[in-house]
Amino acid sequence: MNLWLLVRTTLYAVLAVSSFLTWVLAAAFIGKTESEFDTYYGSTACLLASGLLAFFTLPVLHFMFHRRGKASMVGSLAVELAVVFVLWALFLGGAAGMADRLPGLSSTYCDSSVCSLGRSVEAFAWISWVMLTFLLVGLITFGALGHKRRGSGVWKEPFSVDAGTGHAAGTGATEKGVGHTAAAPPAAAPPTTAAPAPGANYNETRPAEVTAV
Structure with a gap:
């Protein structure tokens, strides 16, 4: 889980x-x-808007809300997943549209500055889309794992809270103790004095003082 948090930040x-x-x-x-x-x-133009939106939105969500690890609807896993999905769709539509409308950009005969700029835009758009794809898959995967462990509450909390499991990072020791408390040893039975069996020798059961008389 901690490895995924590092990968997610990268x-x-x-x-x-x-x-x-x-x-x-x-x-x-x-x-x-x-x-x-x-x-x-x-x-x-779609890629222009996508790049602008991603550049200003994702760092704010990540560093001001998710890394703080405090429960808030704005910084919740559900909001992060929704934002990543919208950006994923925008970058996919823009990059695919450029590849479809401007197929000549990849041609070796297109060596002007316009073609170079177009190829650069398309390349970085696809790189952004790949990063968003990894983020989308990771968020869905670990969100589903957290949902399986403790229910739907995991989607309302920041992903950085114990890597999406919904448990605060500092409560691990407490949670481990829940349901695993050592059972108290059974109370010792009070000493009992057995009554003499019927028909037993009376002299064997009488007090010593009486026998000595």
Whole structure:
């Protein structure tokens, strides 16, 4: 679980860089096509919005809410999963749209600055989409594991709370003791004096003082 938290942080860092580059390069590509061809492509505008949204949204969600580990609806696993899914769909639509509308970008004959910019936008868009795919799969997987352990409450808590299991990191010792308390030793039975059996020798059961008389 701790390994996944490290991987998740790394994915966010790479996504922040790739989304920023997608945003900047998409803006440059749109400006270039408008100046040279007096037009722009809708898929590039979609990537521009996706990169801008990812760059400003995910770091805020991750570092201001999720890493704090405090229960809040804004920083919950459900909100994080929803945001990642929306960005995943936006990057997929924009990157696939560029590949479909501008197939000549990958051609070796397209060596102008416009083609270079277009290829860069598409490349970083796909990198961002791959990072989001890993995040989406990881969040769903560990969220489902947490749901199986303790129910639907795990989706309302930050993922950094004990790696999505819904238990606070500092309560491990307490939780381990629940249901595993050592059973108290059985109380010793009070001493009992057996009554003499019927027909037993009377002299054997009488007090010593009486026998001596």
